Amino acid sequence: DIQMTQSPSSLSASVGDRVTITCQASQDISNYLNWYQQKPGKAPKLLIYDASNLETGVPSRFSGSGSGTDFTFTISSLQPEDIATYYCQQYDNLPPEYTFGQGTKLEIK
Amino acid sequence: QVTLRESGPALVKPTQTLTLTCTFSGFSLSTSGMCVSWVRQPPGKALEWLALIDWDDDKYYSTSLKTRLTISKDTSKNQVVLTMTNMDPVDTATYYCARISGSYSVFDYWGQGTLVTVSS
Numbered sequence: 001d002i003q004m005t006q007s008p009s010s011l012s013a014s015v016g017d018r019v020t021i022t023c024q025a026s027q028d029i030s031n032y033l034n035w036y037q038q039k040p041g042k043a044p045k046l047l048i049y050d051a052s053n054l055e056t057g058v059p060s061r062f063s064g065s066g067s068g069t070d071f072t073f074t075i076s077s078l079q080p081e082d083i084a085t086y087y088c089q090q091y092d093n094l095p096p097e098y099t100f101g102q103g104t105k106l107e108i109k
Numbered sequence: 110q111v112t113l114r115e116s117g118p119a120l121v122k123p124t125q126t127l128t129l130t131c132t133f134s135g136f137s138l139s140t141s142g143m144c145v146s147w148v149r150q151p152p153g154k155a156l157e158w159l160a161l162i163d164w165d166d167d168k169y170y171s172t173s174l175k176t177r178l179t180i181s182k183d184t185s186k187n188q189v190v191l192t193m194t195n196m197d198p199v200d201t202a203t204y205y206c207a208r209i210s211g212s213y214s215v216f217d218y219w220g221q222g223t224l225v226t227v228s229s
Contacts, residue, residue: 034214038156043207043222044156046216049211049215087156089156091214091215093212093213093214096144096209096213097171097172098146098158098216099158101155102155103156
């Protein structure tokens with residue numbers, strides 16, 4: 001099974017800050033990597049798919065990059081409504097199998 | 110508009126079998142490329158993928174849980190059912206169903222989740 005190592009596990013930042021979260025796969029996953037936002041008591045919401053593609057309707061301050069084993073998720077200018085836990089998720093489609101990172105809890109400083 | 114909703118018992122006893130139903134609308138599970146999956150999340154912990162069923166009735170399971178899981182669908186009712194046998198307190202979690210589209214790649218729509226507590 002592919003393991004995903006996400007860091008940091010928690011992060012405190014100020015409004016307007018640039019925020020970066022990383023995710024490392026235990027083996028090459030090409031660009032098969034998605035990012036989700038989960039607010040307390042809510043279901044996850046897809047933000048970025050295939051490492052760098054912004055889901056329709058998601059603000060452009062969110063972005064993703066990377067391929068192979070190392071991936072980065074960035075919020076260019078943190079907004080109060082961005083307070084949430086963020087998860088990376090890798091997928092393998094032969095056969096389908098999915099692994100989530102451990103999550104990064106983002107708080108406002 | 111795509112919606113999914115989970116239903117099932119809020120409380121089960123250890124060793125019992127859990128049966129959860131996902132009722133969805135806004136898409137058909139007979140359409141090529143469509144899948145429904147189950148994901149769970151213990152309180153305060155990360156997400157864990159459990160199982161998937163696709164439009165062709167192919168079924169896939171988490172390696173660590175596959176001996177305990179069964180997923181099935183009723184296309185006419187727009188429902189997907191997950192059963193998990195031999196429940197244990199460590200299986201206490203919020204269980205989500207989610208649609209997967211695009212070559213088994215992204216969970217693009219999620220239900221609200223249902224909290225299942227395992228306790229005697």
